[in-house]
Amino acid sequence: MLNAESGRRSSRKRKLSHKVRDSHASSEKPFAAPPSAGNSKVKNEKGNCRKKILRCTNEGASDSLKAALNNNGGDFEALFHLIRDAKHIVAIVGAGISVSCGIPDFRSAGGVYSIVEEMGLDLPQPECLFDIHYFRDDPSQFYRFAHKLYPEAKTEICPNGSPTLPSFTHVFLRELEKRRKLQRVYTQNIDALEKRAGIKRVVFCHGSLNEAQCLDCKKKVSCSQIMESVSMGTVATCAKPNCGGVMKPCITFFGEDVGNKISKTISVDSKKADLILVIGTSLKVAPVSNLPCMFPPSTPIALINKNKVELRKSKPPSSQSEVQFHLEILNDCDLALRQVAAMLHYTSLEKEENTS
Numbered sequence: 542m543l544n545a546e547s548g549r550r551s552s553r554k555r556k557l558s559h560k561v562r563d564s565h566a567s568s569e570k571p572f573a574a575p576p577s578a579g580n581s582k583v584k585n586e587k588g589n590c591r592k593k594i595l596r597c598t599n600e601g602a603s604d605s606l607k608a609a610l611n612n613n614g615g616d617f618e619a620l621f622h623l624i625r626d627a628k629h630i631v632a633i634v635g636a637g638i639s640v641s642c643g644i645p646d647f648r649s650a651g652g653v654y655s656i657v658e659e660m661g662l663d664l665p666q667p668e669c670l671f672d673i674h675y676f677r678d679d680p681s682q683f684y685r686f687a688h689k690l691y692p693e694a695k696t697e698i699c700p701n702g703s704p705t706l707p708s709f710t711h712v713f714l715r716e717l718e719k720r721r722k723l724q725r726v727y728t729q730n731i732d733a734l735e736k737r738a739g740i741k742r743v744v745f746c747h748g749s750l751n752e753a754q755c756l757d758c759k760k761k762v763s764c765s766q767i768m769e770s771v772s773m774g775t776v777a778t779c780a781k782p783n784c785g786g787v788m789k790p791c792i793t794f795f796g797e798d799v800g801n802k803i804s805k806t807i808s809v810d811s812k813k814a815d816l817i818l819v820i821g822t823s824l825k826v827a828p829v830s831n832l833p834c835m836f837p838p839s840t841p842i843a844l845i846n847k848n849k850v851e852l853r854k855s856k857p858p859s860s861q862s863e864v865q866f867h868l869e870i871l872n873d874c875d876l877a878l879r880q881v882a883a884m885l886h887y888t889s890l891e892k893e894e895n896t897s
Contacts, residue, residue: 617877620877620881621885623841623843624885625885627815628722628815629815630723630724630814630816632714632723632819633727633822634726634735635729635820635822636730637847638711638820638875639711639821640708642732645689648823653670653689654668657686662682662686670686680787684774684777685774688771690731691771705732709878709882710874711740712738713882713890714735714738715739716890718740718741724742725743726740726743726744727746727829728744729829730747731745731792732749733749746799746802746829747792750792753766754788754789754791755781755788756787756789760784762788799828803832811835814840815841816840816841816843817841819843819845819850821846821874822850843867844868844869844870844871845872845874846870847872852865
């Protein structure tokens with residue numbers, strides 16, 4: 542009987558594996574990594590921590606920014622001028638802004654997917670950890686790993702027991718909002734550190750770990766109510782009488798629709814934004830990867846990321862020009878924004894960091 546049940550379970554997992562692989566190939570769901578046409582690694586220039594500016598069009602640059610570029614002022618100075626002159630900044634952020642907080646990203650060495658492989662979870666491929674079909678079939682695999690995702694699981698992410706604090710990038714974005722320069726933050730992150738930093742104008746494109754919902758009765762609870770199970774690596778179940786269903790974090794898994802979280806705000810933001818900051822993301826996951834194409838080509842786009850990013854081409858019958866980065870800073874986002882914050886005289890951020 543045990544062998545028969547094991548065989549049925551293995552067969553079911555193989556079928557799910559093919560289903561997941563096919564769905565990943567045909568459409569880009571949240572967390573999906575589409576086939577890469579080649580891994581373009583950027584070689585570091587010896588003795589030069591600043592990376593070159595890719596391009597800045599006359600159409601998208603202010604007079605002060607053009608002057609900075611013409612005088613070889615450097616990438617940080619160009620970013621300083623962009624942020625200083627902007628009044629409605631849209632930030633598109635990813636896992637790179639939370640790595641310094643101790644939260645792993647997804648695709649780099651030491652990231653979520655490589656950790657999944659090292660843990661030897663009963664999954665045919667790491668991406669299946671976030672597949673709704675696998676979660677429904679066997680949620681224990683997700684909960685064995687979940688403590689590495691939750692900032693509140695202090696035993697793993699913060700061994701000293703202190704809460705996970707937002708990064709300098711989070712705090713910088715909050716400062717922009719405080720100064721009425723931030724139009725919106727579109728985050729792909731599920732750690733909700735934007736909220737912990739105090740940012741109000743934020744769209745959680747893939748949901749967040751702040752809440753969990755019962756798969757059976759649909760009851761929602763705060764993440765604090767499932768934290769004991771997360772820390773112990775056991776499946777969290779619904780506490781509602783006569784239910785006991787599996788609790789699923791309120792994040793978007795493969796196979797789930799992202800809903801209208803983005804469409805509600807992007808129609809307004811695309812008309813008002815005068816600067817787009819792409820920070821700590823490879824822009825490989827739809828629908829966020831499509832966001833830069835939704836803004837007029839004259840809107841400056843600045844990349845702050847460790848690695849080079851290819852922007853998705855606007856789809857026909859779009860009449861827009863080809864979307865490109867006006868400014869590209871291939872560097873650590875916290876480091877880059879510290880430099881710019883100093884140039885902007887955001888001294889309160891430096892004082893806050895020294896006391897945290």
